[in-house]
Amino acid sequence: MASAEASTARELRRAVIVVALSNLAYFFVEFAVARQIGSVSLIADSVDFLEDAAVNLLILLALGWSARSRARVGMALAAILLVPALALIWTAWHKFNAPTAPEPWLLSVTGAGALAVNLGCALLLTKFRHHRGSLTRAAFLSARNDAFANVAIIGAGLITLQWRTGWPDLIVGVGIALMNADAAKAVWSAARDEHRSAEP
Numbered sequence: 001m002a003s004a005e006a007s008t009a010r011e012l013r014r015a016v017i018v019v020a021l022s023n024l025a026y027f028f029v030e031f032a033v034a035r036q037i038g039s040v041s042l043i044a045d046s047v048d049f050l051e052d053a054a055v056n057l058l059i060l061l062a063l064g065w066s067a068r069s070r071a072r073v074g075m076a077l078a079a080i081l082l083v084p085a086l087a088l089i090w091t092a093w094h095k096f097n098a099p100t101a102p103e104p105w106l107l108s109v110t111g112a113g114a115l116a117v118n119l120g121c122a123l124l125l126t127k128f129r130h131h132r133g134s135l136t137r138a139a140f141l142s143a144r145n146d147a148f149a150n151v152a153i154i155g156a157g158l159i160t161l162q163w164r165t166g167w168p169d170l171i172v173g174v175g176i177a178l179m180n181a182d183a184a185k186a187v188w189s190a191a192r193d194e195h196r197s198a199e200p
Helices: 002-037 040-062 067-080 083-095 104-126 134-162 167-198
Strands: none
Touching (some): 002 104, 002 134, 040 067, 040 083, 040 104, 083 167, 104 134, 134 167
């Protein structure tokens, strides 16, 4: 039993490292494109990639900790999940009165690349989503929600291709904010329950 748990922990560490590095690499790609074409949804999603990298690095550090310490880190991760939503609100506020359309092909292609990265990360983390409580739940929920967001970004690009308006980009950005807020709430609840169960 102990050797099986140790093997699972090693597999989880490897998966978390791959996910963290993948998210960090694509953050730079997506942020550069977002700045180039002025996309609100890509800016929000790029910040989310950076947040995902941070979450997975924190998970890697916390894997050997006690249940109560893991729960506290899980609560912190729930707060981190709100960062992309706050960044999106700030960016969208400035573009709300003048929703200029981003370049649709770059928007869709970049969203497709992000989708590939997030689907790969979600698949890596699927078998561990109930392991170590709120920590791996945070990573799995984040990767899953990001994949849904990327499909919406691709759709926004295709709509913008037909109608040159910035509204699809803004609407998708708001959707990303709502999904991140929902994930943060779910992780916070799981971390709180884990902390309570670890109390003497």
